[in-house]
Amino acid sequence: MKCDKLKDMLMTDYIDGRCAPDLKREIDEHLAVCVTCRQFYSVLVKNAAQPFKGLRPLEAPAGMWEEIKGRIEEKEEALASVSRIFFPVRRAVFALAAFAMVAGLLVGVKAWRLYDTDLMAKYTRDQLYYFSLEETDEGSDNGSFGTVVEEFLL
Ligand SMILES: [Zn+2]
Numbered sequence: 001m002k003c004d005k006l007k008d009m010l011m012t013d014y015i016d017g018r019c020a021p022d023l024k025r026e027i028d029e030h031l032a033v034c035v036t037c038r039q040f041y042s043v044l045v046k047n048a049a050q051p052f053k054g055l056r057p058l059e060a061p062a063g064m065w066e067e068i069k070g071r072i073e074e075k076e077e078a079l080a081s082v083s084r085i086f087f088p089v090r091r092a093v094f095a096l097a098a099f100a101m102v103a104g105l106l107v108g109v110k111a112w113r114l115y116d117t118d119l120m121a122k123y124t125r126d127q128l129y130y131f132s133l134e135e136t137d138e139g140s141d142n143g144s145f146g147t148v149v150e151e152f153l154l
Contacts (some may be wrong), residue, residue: 001026001027001030003034003036003037004141006027006030006034006037007037007040009023009027010027010037010040010041010044011044011048014040014041014046015044015048015049065073065113127150131147131148131149132148132149132150134145
C-alpha cells in the first residue's frame with residue numbers, strides 16, 4: 001500500500017477502529033516498516049484523537065428536535081408561499097424565453113435562406129424570365145423578339 005493511501009486510511013477508518021481485519025493487518029505491517037507513516041500516525045493520534053479521549057457524548061436537550069423540525073417546516077412553508085407568488089411570473093418568463101428562442105430561430109432561418117445561393121440563382125432566373133416575356137415598344141419587325149432583356153443587352 002502506498003503511503004498517501006495509507007495516510008488517508010489512518011485518518012479515517014484506522015484511527016476510529018473501524019478497519020476490516022485484513023486491512024488493519026496490512027496497515028499495521030506498513031506502520032512496522034515505514035518510519036514516515038509511523039510518525040504521521042503518532043502526530044495524528046496526539047493532535048486529533050487524544051484530545052477527545054475520555055469525553056462522553058452529550059445528550060441533546062429535550063424538545064430540541066421538535067424545535068428544529070418546526071423551524072424547518074416554517075422555512076419550507078415560507079419558500080412554498082414565495083414559490084406560489086413567483087410561479088406565474090416564472091411561467092411567463094419561460095413562455096417569453098421560448099417565444100424569443102422560436103423567433104430567433106425563424107429569423108436565423110430566414111437570414112440563412114437569404115444567403116442561399118441556389119435560391120438567389122432561382123430568383124435571378126425568374127426575374128430574367130419575367131423581363132424576357134415583357135414586350136418592348138419597338139415590336140419584332142427587325143428580327144428580334146422585342147424583349148426588354150434583348151434591348152438591354154443588344
Ligand atoms: Zn508509509
